[in-house]
Amino acid sequence: MKLAPRFAPWARRTAAACAALALAAACAACGGQDSNDAQAQSLTIAWWGSQGRNDKQKQVDDLFLQEHEGVNIDGQFSQYGDYWQKLATGAAGHQMPDIVAMDLPYLNQYVGNGLIQDLTPYIDDGTIDVADVPDAVLDTGMVADGGIYAMSSGVNAPAVIYDRTLLDSVGIEVPDDWTLDDFTDICRQVYERTGTKTNAGYYRDANVLEYLLRADGATLYSQEGLAVQDPAAVEPYFAMFQDGIEEGWHLDPTIFTEINLSVMNQDPLVSYADNAHRSWCAFGWSNSLGGMQSLVTNGDDLALAPWPSDDVSRSNYVHPAQYFAISRDCANPRLAAQWIDFYLNDERANQIMGVDRGMPANETMVERISGDLSADDLESIAFVQDVVTPASSTINPPAPAKAVKINAAIMPSIQEQLLYRRIDAAQAAERFIDQAGGVFNQ
Amino acid sequence: MERITTSAADGGDARTAGRLRAFLERESTAGVVCALPFIIGFTMFLLIPMVLSLYYSFTDYSIVSGPVWVGARNYVTLLTGDPLFWQSLGVTVMFALVSVPLRLAFALAVAMLLARPTPLTGFFRVAFYMPSILGGSVAVAVLWRRMFAQDGVINAVLGMFGIESHFSWLGSPATAIWTLIALSVWQFGSAMIVFLAAIKQIPGDLYEAASMDGAGAWRQFRTITLPLLTPTIFFNLVMQAISGFLAFTQCYIITQGKPLNSTLFTMVYMYDTAFTYYQAGYASAMAWVMLLVIGVMTGILFVTKRFWVYDPDR
Missing domain, CATH: 1.20.5 (Single alpha-helices involved in coiled-coils or other helix-helix interfaces)
Structure with a gap:
């Protein structure tokens, strides 16, 4: 006995025909992968940044296209955190964009797994002209095997971006050389006299801690793990948060649950006018000055100071703002190299970008474009050239790959527990050593 | 030849x-x-x-590099050395335990109201189903965050009733999870549709006989509607409980697990582990443990079935 209804013959034949068609379509799709000329002449470029950066980048790309007819550029930008998620999945699927932005914490990982190409051949044959790029800047893209895998798009420096108008109004001056105690003193004074609170780099990575450790010649990471073992060494940093919340001058942690800190226009320095939410400063990088200033609504002038440290000149460093690298999946690396060269050495491109990705890596450009730059961009360049460069030390080697979890989860979470007053600074220091060390055993 | x-x-x-x-x-x-x-x-x-x-799940796999076999290490770390996983599992279980029954109760109540045909029934059915389509979206999640902000709509409405409030709903570990539960309960539409269909299946003569015997509306609901709906309630319960355990968007967009990981769903922790911390092997182990947890939970639900679900064949 048959339970299933019989298929009519036409239905069977239709089904068979459909199957044949589907197979044929699948085969055609597989065969369609042959790269033709049109495809080879396209460039996909991915980076992190804001809409403002995207607008500038688009103009640079258009200029490049005028010189390279028949080429097609697809620019893709995301927020910092999302960018690395997209890039990793692209790498796993062998579909990375042709040119990718790189950052120091990720450089070794991408080089080590063969995901980005050595630029040395293109530098040697002149495709990428580095004559005007200082060796110190060029070397930041060099890895252990001596190859240069990433080209710095420009340099910046750690900076406290602060509301100078507000501080002037109460007669407080921020020095170019200040200790952590000076910083907390100013926080207290600003709070007492104006009611404005402080965001002391809350819910952020371990960069500030690493900066403070450099004052004593210590590093946060060794090649393979956490270099710091003594909780006492990291406690002063956490004590700052504890003092801030106990004395009332640090912003309440609840306001950070309502904003997205990776978006510049939600930063407490610029996005609020009321004292419950507003901060007089932000821990960031020198190249953000122009962007931050453009978001200020009350007309206040922002200015730059180094991050505080017991020894600023030992702590401070010049830092590659963002790198460009050519990915393993790039079909036309020569064209990609030409684009990097254009970005680096074309005067118009430099005029457009200004210091958006840091002070231009090409030294001669700084002077040539200075006439076109905004006051904030000039201020940012002067900060790197006159304040940081004379009083700084060589940047630490990149952190081990697993440090990403410390920056993205462990450090923010400990700062959070401090500000919610679940733990004190001593416990925070112990937890940090314990949990950050544990990451490397996972 | x-x-x-x-x-x-x-x-x-x-x-x-x-x-x-x-x-x-x-x-x-x-x-x-x-x-x-x-x-x-x-x-x-x-x-x-x-x-x-x-x-x-048996490898050390950072996505950007190839997987390296490490045996059961990921599972051992997960079960013995990762308090955050247990924290997130606790949050997820709490979220599912509270939001699923609330959502079902809501869905049943609205379905009862909409079961009677009136000229506007069609409109209301669509209107009440709408949140189910919208509720999982990024736009609504962003909206939700604004609503519960210190200067948001919720505090403004409280202010209208004379309760001046600058309370941070999202910033307080005690209340943040409830904003997510509220969003989840609001998405009762698909359960409601299933209930609606089941209510219409109940033979009218049962109600007729009951009202002849003098049973009021509440009694009819309790002795006829509810028992006959138990198979549907069971179906909805299983489906919604599973989706409760898999909740992701609300946490990912609205709270990111903040504050103090009080809203960290396991799915979000898993996602971050794989794609932010680049530990895809460890995240895979997490996924398999979750599969087991959900399997056990569903199994328990099925065991309880014979105690409360009406079965006409028995």
Whole structure:
């Protein structure tokens, strides 16, 4: 006995025909992968940044296209955190964009797994002209095997971006050389006299801690793990948060649950006018000055100071703002190299970008474009050239790959527990050593 | 000699063609072909990824590098050395335990109201279903965050009733999870539709007989509607509980687990582990433990079934 209804013959034949068609379509799709000329002449470029950066980048790309007819550029930008998620999945699927932005914490990982190409051949044959790029800047893209895998798009420096108008109004001056105690003193004074609170780099990575450790010649990471073992060494940093919340001058942690800190226009320095939410400063990088200033609504002038440290000149460093690298999946690396060269050495491109990705890596450009730059961009360049460069030390080697979890989860979470007053600074220091060390055993 | 070979070949061709024809005309061929879209989809998007993730769960796999076999290490770390996983599991279980019954109660109540045909019933059904379509979206999640902000709509409405409030709903560990539960309960539409269909299946003469015996509306609901709906409630409970355990968007967009990880869903922790911390092997292990947890939970629900679900065959 048959339970299933019989298929009519036409239905069977239709089904068979459909199957044949589907197979044929699948085969055609597989065969369609042959790269033709049109495809080879396209460039996909991915980076992190804001809409403002995207607008500038688009103009640079258009200029490049005028010189390279028949080429097609697809620019893709995301927020910092999302960018690395997209890039990793692209790498796993062998579909990375042709040119990718790189950052120091990720450089070794991408080089080590063969995901980005050595630029040395293109530098040697002149495709990428580095004559005007200082060796110190060029070397930041060099890895252990001596190859240069990433080209710095420009340099910046750690900076406290602060509301100078507000501080002037109460007669407080921020020095170019200040200790952590000076910083907390100013926080207290600003709070007492104006009611404005402080965001002391809350819910952020371990960069500030690493900066403070450099004052004593210590590093946060060794090649393979956490270099710091003594909780006492990291406690002063956490004590700052504890003092801030106990004395009332640090912003309440609840306001950070309502904003997205990776978006510049939600930063407490610029996005609020009321004292419950507003901060007089932000821990960031020198190249953000122009962007931050453009978001200020009350007309206040922002200015730059180094991050505080017991020894600023030992702590401070010049830092590659963002790198460009050519990915393993790039079909036309020569064209990609030409684009990097254009970005680096074309005067118009430099005029457009200004210091958006840091002070231009090409030294001669700084002077040539200075006439076109905004006051904030000039201020940012002067900060790197006159304040940081004379009083700084060589940047630490990149952190081990697993440090990403410390920056993205462990450090923010400990700062959070401090500000919610679940733990004190001593416990925070112990937890940090314990949990950050544990990451490397996972 | 040559002729013989040729004719044998001819015969062979004819036989092959005949066999192909017979194969195409066979019923099982048509069945398989019709099922092919599912089979291909299932294999490519479910079976292969699952097998791969099972393999990855025994490796150290950073996505950007190749997987390296580490045996059961990921599982050992997960079960013995990762308090955050247990924290997130606790949050997820709490979220599911509270939001699913609330959502079902809501869905049933609204379905009862909409069961009676009136001129506007169609409109209301669509209107009440709407949140189910919108509620999982990023736009609503962003909206939700604004609503519960210190200067948001909720505090403004409280202010209208004379309760001046600058309370941070999202910033307080005690209340943040409830904003997510509220959003989840609001998405009661699909359960409501299923209830609505089941309510219409209940024979009218039961109610007729009951009202003749003097049973009021509440009693009718308790002794007729509710018992006859238990199979539907069970179905909804299982489906919604599973989706409760898999909740992701609300946490990912609205709270990111903040504050103090009080809203960190396991799915978000897993996602971050794989794609932010680049520990895809460890995240895969997490996924398999979650599968086990959900399996056990569903199993328990099925065991309780015979105590409270109406079964006409028994």
